[in-house]
Amino acid sequence: MRLFLKGLGKRELATSFMLILFIILFILPFVTIGLKSVSVGWRWPALLPSGLSLDAWRSIMKDPKLIESLVTTFKVAFLVVLLNLLLAIPAARALSHYMFKGKSIIEGLLLSPILIPGILLAMGLQFTMIQFGIADKVIGVVFVHLIPTLPYAIRVMRAGYERMGSSLYEQASVLGAGLFTRFFTIALPLLLPSIRSLMLLTFVISLGQYALTAIIGGGTVITLPMLYYPYFSSSNDAVIAGFSILFALLPLLFIGFVEVMMRLVIRAVNRV
Amino acid sequence: MKRKVTFIIATLLFIVACGNSESNEMGNKEVLSKEWDEIVTSSKGTEVNLFMWGGDEGINQYIDKWAAPRLKEEHNITLNRQPMNTEEFMQKLLTEKKANKNEGTIDVIWINGSNFKNAKNADLLLGSFSKKLPHFQEYIGTQDQNANYDQGTEINGLEAPWGNVQFVFHYDSSKVDIPPSTLGELKQWIHDNPGMFTYPNVSDFTGNTFVKHLLMKGAGEESSLLSKGFDKKVIQDSEEYVWNYLNDIKSDLWRNGETYPESLTKLDTLYSQGEILMTMGFNEARGESLIENGTFPDSTKSFVLKDPGSISNTHYLSIPFNSPNPEGAMTVINFLESPEAQIAKMDPKMWGEGTVLNFDKLSEEDQQMIETLNRGESVLSTEALNEYKLPDIDTGYTEWINNEWANRIVEQ
Incomplete structure (x- = not known):
């Protein structure tokens, strides 16, 4: 990891930092919502939903x-x-x-x-x-x-x-x-x-x-x-x-x- | 140029003048003096717009998939469910009243409690119609408590009962072995399990009702007075118990009582995330659909407090003053009060809530159907619910709780 970071210049470091920040701020919420819409009983502290189902989408479409x-x-x-x-x-x-x-x-x-x-x-x-x-x-x-x-x-x-x-x-x-x-x-x-x-x-x-x-x-x-x-x-x-x-x-x-x-x-x- | 301006102004004036053509001078109150057969016949082939809160799939399905097709078949009435929050259609009716719009868009509304009180005082409802409905006469009757008072407001036939729900607590039976059965035991349980219980802010309907149970307990023998109008004397005798209780449990509540969930939804979310071990609310069967869709854990069960009991709440259907189709509205309400429709409403797959019909007045067949109906694992037996049933109390106490709670609990 350290080697990898050393290999990067300051500029690249800043770019990858911004990239990660943008992913966290803009893409992650969308992924979470997408996952949430097909999940059943997704409770803290589970990292992933315990089950998948299309019930929510079905009731929207219905x-x-x-x-x-x-x-x-x-x-x-x-x-x-x-x-x-x-x-x-x-x-x-x-x-x-x-x-x-x-x-x-x-x-x-x-x-x-x-x-x-x-x-x-x-x-x-x-x-x-x-x-x-x-x-x-x-x-x-x-x-x-x-x-x-x-x-x-x-x-x-x-x-x-x-x-x-x-x-x-x-x-x-x-x-x-x-x-x-x-x-x-x-x-x-x-x-x-x-x-x-x-x-x-x-x-x-x-x-x-x-x-x-x-x-x-x-x-x-x-x-x-x-x-x-x-x-x-x-x-x-x-x-x-x-x-x-x-x-x-x-x-x-x-x-x-x-x-x-x-x-x-x-x-x-x-x-x- | 000048001519152009004059032309534009003239056009505008013309448009303004055209707009005001809608007026129903006859008034639609005359429907109230018609015979029932005549009402049913003239409602054939019409459309009825039912305005109601639309945030529950179960309730929506009951109307769209169960009631609407049957109404079409039996009465040739098209029932349109229009999703709208209660405050908004109340506001709409108020403005329409002010603007003298005598031909509105709403035929049936779903209301109760303080909304009914406001609607009644502002003269937003059509008139006394409920005693005209055959099903109301046959299965509910004018003697019924629910048909006479809606949280302390006299009904006078302005609305017809639609459903009756009881206040229950839900808990996770995999983490709580024996749920408390009195307010005293609940207090003890909260002390033994700090941080695992809370109630919604009292500006929320559910939080307010929780505190009403304390008021009932505090009033003791006088509690029967609570549903018959607001009485300062009863409060003087019982308030000490209420505020002492709430202050005693405060430090052991979720987040040490520094903050309270702002709504039932938030409380349910805390429960579903396992942050707290109990939630509460009206409708003894509301846990079923939430367990089914995975919001609540499978081990969720319910209980009522045997002391003081469980407050029940009735909600109603009414017809606004400017309904374009009052005949259709009355036919629809009568249909929704039929034993068939009320029993279907108890099915946990649809709505799951209790009926307003008097059990003793039903036919044996219907009685049997209700008795054998499986309302789900998390729902208490009908006998247990009926045994501890309390009437709802006057809306005046709702406001009293709202005002005092902020002073006595939050600011301390």
Whole structure:
């Protein structure tokens, strides 16, 4: 062991130390959860579970609402991401490129939803949503998910616009490029990293909303957290672990989907 | 530009105006004056949304796999179980009441105790319906204690009993030979086995009920008064016993009583990990499914304290004021109170909890079925459970325990 350590330089030592640290912090918990979801009665101080069984997964799969909840979750999250893109891009562009009166007030206003506890907003909003007739509907849930997502989306896009600057835009403008050409050939490719992180961030935030969905969705809009969170008050760890894995897989699936879509869009744009 | 703005504002106003079209001026209370046959007939082919806590596979399965298909077959009713925590649907109903939404989404709710008290006071429930249900009349009756008081709150037919559970302790029989059978013996056991016992924080329902047993014991002969409304005098006579007991055991509890598990789930986890040797809770049969799925060790058995006894708790089904389908809701509740449904609910593979039906009023056939039902190794016999059964006490004491416990036990 000593010889092995001696053979390594300081740099390699630091690298392997970091590697081990990352494995402990990020990979080990995932492995533990995976193992927990197929274990029976895994008690301290046993290092490994005493028995394996798929019971937890079976009871998750048996839930007749599982498919419905997955579809609703994707539907809600997809619409939330779409609305965020539509709203955040113009807002971020305006905030980064123009100076106008009361800009700091508007900035503060746009950020305020994440400073106020969401549950308070939801209770107040439920009243209004009932009167508008969109409570207990998917569309109401989509709107209420904008509260915790839009401020982040605007921040992310604004950073992207500021990094890009306006000189390229002006150049294209002088050369006679129209609004759409400018957006699709300059802004979109340069903003791609920001758009990517916006989509992932808003998707994950929307996915994790329990209280807002429960109050505005009124139990008729069943997303995955609605099935998953009640299990926290039972002591069957295996089911909770199974749900957690399912929960972690959704963003991965979404990223994959988004990547494919983006490649297709960019290829189409380049051809034009 | 200006025209555009005007147009947008006009559109918005239009949308706002459209939203408020939902109003059910008739009110749905008129169902309460209908004949039962009429109610059953008009509920055919409808959907009923049952809102209930969804964190137990056994309970969920009982509704999804046992009750729903039979309701479909017998009454052509589609039963939708909607998982939602009690506080959330209470909040939802409160807001809907405030917003005058007379056509809601909830048909049946699962409540009891303080939630029922709040719902009753805020006028969130449809009205007195339980005496209309044939199964309620036949097998429970209006004289039944559970049909009249829910933890000290008068029921007035606003909710119908659904299940009855008793408070039991679970222990690991491979490590504890003879479980204690009185509060005195329990105290002795805790002293002999320091660090192996604790109870949940009293803000948790289970922890609170544990302390209620002490209050029952302390009240002695006056204990029958505890379920008939909050009485300061009873407390004065019995509080000394409660706080002395808890302070005496404190230093021998898990982690020397410096901290208490915040919920029953945490207590169960400590027990399942072998950190402590006993856990407790409502539902005499709740150990069965936990042993089955490996959470509790196989050697888990249960016991009740013969002195003072074991508090029982009844939970109920009710119909909210803005149920879109009260006829269907009543048909479903009546079905869930049938002997068939209640006996199936006792099966430990499903839910395993006790029935609310009066044993003497059942047919001989049904009585025999209950007697021969194998509720599992960890469940005490029906006779033993009935012998030491105590009624639940008024919700006023729950709050009293909450407030005093923080002052007298935690801060010392």
